[in-house]
Amino acid sequence: MEYEAVIGLETHVQLKTRSKMWCGCANAFGAPPNTNVCPVCLGLPGVLPVPNEEALRLTVLTGLLLHCEIPRRAKFDRKNYFYPDMPKNYQLSQYDQPSTLGGHLDFEFGGGIHRTRLTRAHLEEDVGKSTHFDRHSGVDFNRAGVPLLEIVSEPDLTSADMAYAYLNALKDVLVHGGISDCDMEKGMVRCDVNVSVRPRGSQELGAKIEIKNMNSFSGVRRALEYEIPRQIQAVERGEKLIQSTRRWDDVAGITEEMRTKEDAHDYRYFPCPDLMPLEPSDDWLAAVRARMTELPLARKQRFMRDYQLPAGDAEVFKNDVPLGDYFEASAKHAPNPKAVANWIINNLQARLSEANERLAAEQAAMGLEAGEVKSLTLPGLKFPPEALTELVALVDAGKISSKIAQDVFAEMFDSGERPGAIVERKGLLQVSDTGALEQFCDQAIAANPGPAADFKAGKTAALNFLKGQVMKLSRGKANPALVGEILEHKLKA
Numbered sequence: 001m002e003y004e005a006v007i008g009l010e011t012h013v014q015l016k017t018r019s020k021m022w023c024g025c026a027n028a029f030g031a032p033p034n035t036n037v038c039p040v041c042l043g044l045p046g047v048l049p050v051p052n053e054e055a056l057r058l059t060v061l062t063g064l065l066l067h068c069e070i071p072r073r074a075k076f077d078r079k080n081y082f083y084p085d086m087p088k089n090y091q092l093s094q095y096d097q098p099s100t101l102g103g104h105l106d107f108e109f110g111g112g113i114h115r116t117r118l119t120r121a122h123l124e125e126d127v128g129k130s131t132h133f134d135r136h137s138g139v140d141f142n143r144a145g146v147p148l149l150e151i152v153s154e155p156d157l158t159s160a161d162m163a164y165a166y167l168n169a170l171k172d173v174l175v176h177g178g179i180s181d182c183d184m185e186k187g188m189v190r191c192d193v194n195v196s197v198r199p200r201g202s203q204e205l206g207a208k209i210e211i212k213n214m215n216s217f218s219g220v221r222r223a224l225e226y227e228i229p230r231q232i233q234a235v236e237r238g239e240k241l242i243q244s245t246r247r248w249d250d251v252a253g254i255t256e257e258m259r260t261k262e263d264a265h266d267y268r269y270f271p272c273p274d275l276m277p278l279e280p281s282d283d284w285l286a287a288v289r290a291r292m293t294e295l296p297l298a299r300k301q302r303f304m305r306d307y308q309l310p311a312g313d314a315e316v317f318k319n320d321v322p323l324g325d326y327f328e329a330s331a332k333h334a335p336n337p338k339a340v341a342n343w344i345i346n347n348l349q350a351r352l353s354e355a356n357e358r359l360a361a362e363q364a365a366m367g368l369e370a371g372e373v374k375s376l377t378l379p380g381l382k383f384p385p386e387a388l389t390e391l392v393a394l395v396d397a398g399k400i401s402s403k404i405a406q407d408v409f410a411e412m413f414d415s416g417e418r419p420g421a422i423v424e425r426k427g428l429l430q431v432s433d434t435g436a437l438e439q440f441c442d443q444a445i446a447a448n449p450g451p452a453a454d455f456k457a458g459k460t461a462a463l464n465f466l467k468g469q470v471m472k473l474s475r476g477k478a479n480p481a482l483v484g485e486i487l488e489h490k491l492k493a
């Protein structure tokens with residue numbers, strides 16, 4: 001029998017705020033343990049939480065970007081449990097009235113667009129971090145109270161690779177939207193997975209098994225690559241799987257049972273009496289709506305549609321937003337947007353990284369630390385996007401050859417002078433005047449009787465050699481198409 005997996009994901013991301021969720025402590029990674037703490041995030045008696053408004057805005061912004069419904073009333077609840085990294089003995093979360101409901105995420109998978117429905121995205125707080133040493137354990141509360149968004153998907157995913165694609169697309173939206181940096185190295189993203197298996201085509205859901213403790217997308221993929229065959233083999237052996245929670249061991253590459261349904265936690269959720277319900281006003285919602293950005297996938301599709309770019313080029317501009325913006329500013333008025341994309345992807349990026357390598361070497365020679373002097377980025381370019389439009393138009397109109405255009409581009413990059421001005425100053429206009437070209441062709445034929453005879457004898461490749469000689473004589477300015485025609489005409493005469 002063939003089996004299929006049914007997968008849902010719960011993705012926790014730290015929001016990009018300057019301070020924590022309920023106090024003024026910094027939301028910052030890497031400080032010495034227990035230095036970004038105060039009585040509120042340490043859960044000392046008698047303190048009251050004050051909601052971080054930016055975290056509320058980022059939550060609703062996420063909801064808008066993911067096509068969720070934004071309820072006009074939401075609230076915070078206490079999720080009660082004991083753990084050493086949580087001094088209050090409850091975590092503030094949104095239980096039955098979250099800030100966003102429903103929604104979906106579209107992403108590219110298997111050559112098409114896959115839509116995964118979302119259940120909700122709700123706001124909660126992070127807890128501290130335990131570290132176990134040889135003879136003792138320590139808790140760092142710097143992370144306690146950092147705003148955490150939990151994005152819950154419906155069980156619409158059917159493979160480890162599809163889950164991986166979903167997570168990357170979700171990350172794209174969150175990073176582009178300015179909601180989270182999603183830096184996995186810094187623990188900003190953590191995932192729980194719900195997975196079951198069933199005979200392909202069956203509508204019934206198998207026993208749901210939750211896998212916890214994954215802090216990378218590749219970890220999620222590996223855990224699923226382990227867990228799905230494990231479940232299928234168990235079912236095939238005739239075992240009855242029961243609802244349970246498992247832990248992913250990233251080093252061993254296996255999942256292990258933590259607890260079964262029988263001892264599942266009862267969190268005794270109840271509304272937090274210290275916090276008012278959230279009732280966003282029309283003006284407040286409008287201000288959040290104004291911060292919406294184009295979704296990465298929509299941007300890629302628009303670049304392919306509006307500028308006839310191949311998927312690969314559009315993908316580059318989707319992933320690098322400033323580069324895509326630069327492309328668009330230049331391509332909008334260009335006769336040939338694909339040529340603009342080529343200049344940016346093939347030439348501009350290479351020049352930028354060359355310039356930055358040079359800068360880094362100079363800085364090292366001066367004894368400066370890396371990063372002390374800023375590297376060259378798009379805003380630091382000496383020429384505006386319109387200059388690139390101008391260059392492409394010069395090539396397109398046959399005024400300069402593409403070879404000359406390379407030299408003009410190098411000069412633009414170094415001096416910032418406009419391409420039209422460079423061409424004029426250096427006399428680089430392509431020679432399309434047949435009289436002048438005929439002279440060059442006569443010279444080339446006279447100086448190279450061998451290849452000329454070869455061509456007459458039927459070796460058509462000899463024409464390219466003669467064409468090259470004419471280009472040399474004209475110092476690259478001859479119009480190559482015209483040169484070809486004239487040479488052929490002369491040699492066949």
Ligand SMILES: [Zn+2]
Nearest residue numbers: 023025038041
């Ligand atoms: Zn604090």
